[in-house]
Amino acid sequence: MSSLDSLYQQIILEESKARRGGDLPNDLLAGNDLPENVGQCHQLNPVCGDEITLRIETEGDQVSGIHWAGDGCSISMASASILSDMVVGLNRAEVDALMSNFREVMRSRGKIQADEEILGDAAALSGVSKFPARVKCAMLAWVAAEDALNQTR
């Protein structure tokens, strides 16, 4: 597989169009008056204009819902879609572990092989780590999710 094909795996292209979780309505973008169990974060990559507003809902220790609105490249949108699918139902410790593993793989410049047992579909994003200019695209939704979840602690 060429490194371009490893970056744009079929699952990435499909997820970028599926945009799972990408249903945050416009009237919630401002994120006003959030209850204690809900966090929301806006992230912008000023280099390319990729943008996401991501909301996390929790019930006790668990993530019960993710909703986002965003615009960006296939990597950033696929990453948000995969994240939304993976994180709902996890508890905070599991989310933290997933995040730190994903971040480590992304920052490895292709040196760390993604473990599908841990990262699931997000392992398909490991090809991004060989393209340092694109790591921010893949991380955009994850950074937003981390911050949003922290708001609910």
Place this chain on the structure above:
Amino acid sequence: MTESATHNTHLPLSDAEVLRIRNDFPILETEVNGRPLVYLDSGATSQNPLSVMEAEQEYYEQRNSAVHRGAHTLAVEATDAFEDAREVVAAFIGAQSNELVWIQNATAGLNLIAYAFGNASVGKVSEAAERFALTAGDEVLVTEMEHHANLIPWQELCRRTGATLRFIPIHDDGTLDMAAAATLLNENTKVLSFTHVSNVTGVINPAAELTAMGHGVGALVVLDACQSAPHLPLDVKALDVDFAVFSGHKMLAPTGIGGLYGRAELLDAMPPFLTGGSMITKVTMEEAEYLPAPQRFEAGTQPISQAVALAAAANYLTETGMDRVHAWEEFLGQRLVRGLEAIEGIRVLGPASGAPRAGLAAFEVAGVHAHDVGQYLDAAGIAVRVGHHCAQPLHRRLGLNSSTRASTYLYNTSADVDAFLASVAEVRGYFGVDGTPA
């Protein structure tokens, strides 16, 4: 100057001659991702010919010293090289050497002007500086197509002085709305600042006409020549602008050097921006008196080798012939746009083929984000710019967040443009948005 850069300057540039020109640019021989580099990002930064790199090296090997201070032989030689460079670069844009201030780049130059105006606006500087002072009720006029570098310094100046920032809108094809310009210019307009050539649409603004309109209401006229000085014959006197800025790294020279042109009587009357060493005549513990321009705007040790290199770049361009460079890039620009227009799902920003434009084209690919387009092209060894190209308001006006831009220079061939077009034609298929399975 290497032998291959001596040209038959009466003939138009051709692919054959461009292939000879390319011998002067070693970086164009490199491979990217296993493919020969097709460099179409000169609008962001251009490549340096050997003569430019040699000039810089020669300076460091034989003359390196501090300029305008010290009486030793090397210091004199360095000063001569530095001031000779100023003469060459000033002549390149049709200016006198005392009208050319060295700056880091166009961004620094526009900030210098805006901050100097700001300094003239706070407290009494001098009778002569009054003409640069802005206050509430005054207006600064820019255009909707500006690079952020010719927008934000004016936003900040207006915020500091209470003046109002207004902008001339564009038409859907990217050209400036000249009727609106005529309406917007009024006796309160103190500054008119506009780009000569848009770095996104390739539109070439009618600079002489706009300048005359600005002067008609008594405004100072500032020209962002970043995308024109490298690519077309530029004569600041013929255009009659009051100030102009350009960046060396976009015209075959290193980073860290550029030029600010100002009419002599304006530069001598304008308060300095950066102050310190090398720009003074007499200093006491209470106050200082300043040198005339250009030195009054060149505080601190200057980028000397870069200035020498920029002069070498100007010489290279002059020997090639700026009219020939311009004509060749017009040809490449039309080839780009015609080719892009023929590809399904591509929307070119700016004028359609046949209409005047510089040798660049920015475009949108339906269903594929610019970042992904650029990545696909990069895998084929093709370097383009993706994003908003530091022109967010322009992109917003055109209904976009980002675009992909191919920009040419005198070292690009028809084959470069064709390789680019062939790759662009594959993009929608690769990303599975052309109706066929990915």
